[in-house]
Amino acid sequence: MRAIVVQSFGARPELADMPEPEPGPGEVQVALDAAGVNPFDLKLADGMLAKTLPTDFPMILGVDGAGKVAKVGDGVTKFAVGDRVVGKFLGRPAGHGSWAQYSTAPADSLVPIPEEITFTAAAALPIAGLTAQDLVDAAGIKPNQTVLIVGATGGVGSFLVQLANIAGAKVIATAREDAADQMARLGADETIDYTIVRGDDPNFNDPDPSLRVDSRVVDAVRFTHPDGIDVLFDLVSGPKAFAEHATLVKRGGHAYSTVWAADDLALREHDITGGNFESKGGPTELARLLARVASGDVVVPIEATVPLEAGPLALGGDGARGKTVFAI
Template identity: 75%
Template sequence: MRAIVVQKFGATPELADVPVPTAGPGEVQVALDAAGVNPFDLKMADGLLEGKMPTDFPMILGVDGAGAVSAVGAGVTKFAVGDKVVGKFLTAPAGHGSWAQYATVPEDATLVPIPDGVTTVAAAALPTAGVTAQDLVDAAHIQPDQKVLIVGATGGVGSFLVQLANIAGAHVIATARGDAADQVARLGAAETIDYTRARPADPHVVDPDPVGYRDSNVTDAVRFTHPDGIDVLFDLVSGPADFASHATLVRRGGHAYSITWGADENALREREITGGNFESKGRSAELARLLTRVTAGDVVVPVQMTVPLDAAPAVLGAGSARGKTVLAI
C-alpha cells in the first residue's frame, strides 16, 4: 500500500510502498479515505517521540484518519466490517499512522462511528484540532458574556475554538490577518485584531511588516478596547515572551492557556490565574460529542484545502493555515 513515511527521525517524509497491516486480536483495520494534517505530524517526523514512545520504522506519519472498517481481529465487538469510522491512529509502538491506505488501531483507542451526513473529509479534520478546542473550552468553564481572547484564531484549533467559545456565550476576540477578518467573524468572533497593523496607540508606524508577528499590537490593541482586561486567554501560537505579554491582559482569577508550552505557570499562579501549558486528553467520548455538534449544524468543519496523499510532504508544516488541510487517500 502507499503511505507517507520517514525512514528515521529527522528524515524527509516520502511516499513509499509498505505492507498492508493486518488486524490482530482486539484490533480494527480501517481502509482510509481521508487523513487530517496537524502541526504535530511534523514534530513526530522530527523526533518528538524519540525516547518517549517505542517507534517502528519506516514510520508512517499521521494521527487523524477516517474511512471504513475493512477487517476486525479476534474479540472485536464494537465495530463491524463496513462501519464508517474516524479516530486517532497513534498508539504504541508509533509509526503506524493514518497517512496510508490502511491502518490498524485497538478497538478501545480513540475511534468512533461517523454519523450520517458527515463526510470522511470533514471527519478526518476533527480528532486532534477539534477535540483540543473542545477540551480547552471545557477546561476554562466559559460563562456567557465573558471576554475571551484567541491568539491564532485561523488555524485548525483556532477555527474550532472560535465557534465553541461563541456557542458557550463568550465575547470572542480573535487575532488574524486583516484579510481573514470575515472568516473569523463568520465563525463567531465579535472582534478581530489584525496583528500585522500598527497598534492603536502608535500612529507613527506607517508601513508595518505584513509578515512579522507583532506581539505589542495584540496586547496594546486589546488593552485599548478592553481596559478592564479579559477573562480567558487561549494562546495557540506564541512562545514564552509573547504569551507572557498576552497574559497581562487576563484579570486576576481568570484563565490562560498555551498549547505551545509558552506559559510560565508559576507566574500565572502568582496572579491567581488558572491554566498554563495545556495538553488535550480527549478521546472517543469527546470526539463523539463534537461529531454530534457537527451533525446538528452547530459547528462547521473549516477545511481549507484537500490534497492527494502524495502531496503530504509539500503541505507538512506549511504554516499560515486558515482552517484544516486534509489528505484525500
C-alpha cells in the same frame, strides 16, 4: 500500500510502499478515505516523543484518520466490516499512522461517523477539534465572559472561535485583516489584525520588507477592554509573547498555551489558572464533537484537500486558515 513516511527522526517525509497492516486481537483494520494534517504530526516526525514512545521505522506519519472498517481482529464486536469510523491512529509503538491506505487501531479507540458527516470532515476533527473542545471545557467559559484567541485562523483556533461562541463568550480573535470576515462567520465578535509592515513601525527593521510580525495585540485589547479579559487561549506564541498576552487576563481568570510557552509559576502569582495544555480527549469526547457537527452547531473549516500522493509537498506551510486533509 502507499503511505507517507520518514526513514528516521528529522528526515524529509516521502511517499513509500509499505506492507498492509493486519489487525490484532481487539483491533480493526481501516481502509482510510481521509487523514487530517496537524502540526503535531511533523513534531512526532522530528522526534518530539522519541524518549517516551518507541517508534518503528520507516515511520508512517499521521494521527487523525477516517474510513471504513476493512477487517476485524479477534474479539471485536463493536464494529463490522463496512462501518464508517474515525479516530486517532497513534499507539505503541508509533509509526503506524493514518497517512496511508490502511491502518489499524484498537476498536475501542474509534468512533462511528454519523451519516451527515463526510470522511473529509470527520478526519479533520480528532486532534484540532478535541483540543478546542477540551480547552473550552477546562476554562469553564460562562456567558458574557471575554475570551481572546491568539492564532484563531488555524485548525484549533477555527474550532475554538465556534465553541467559545456557543458557550456564550464574547470572542476576540487575532487574524490578518483579510481573514476578519471568516472569523466573524465563525462567531468572533472582534478581530484584531496582529500584523504590521515595514514603515508602519519605526522599530520594525527586519531585512525582509514583506515580513510581518506579531504586534499591537496587547494595546488593542487593553484599549477596548480596559478591565481585562476572562480567558486567554494562545495557540502560537512563544514564552515572551505569551507572557505579554497573559497580562490582559483578570485575576481569577484563565490562560492556556498549547505550545508549552506558559510559565505556570508566574501565572499562579497573578492568580491565573491554566498554563501549558495538552488535550486528553478520547472517543467519548470525539463522539460529542461529532454530534455537534452533525447537528450543524459546529462547522468543520477545511482549507485544502490534498491527494495523499502530493502530501509530502504540502507539508510545513505557515498561516493556515482551517484544516488541511489528505484524500486517500
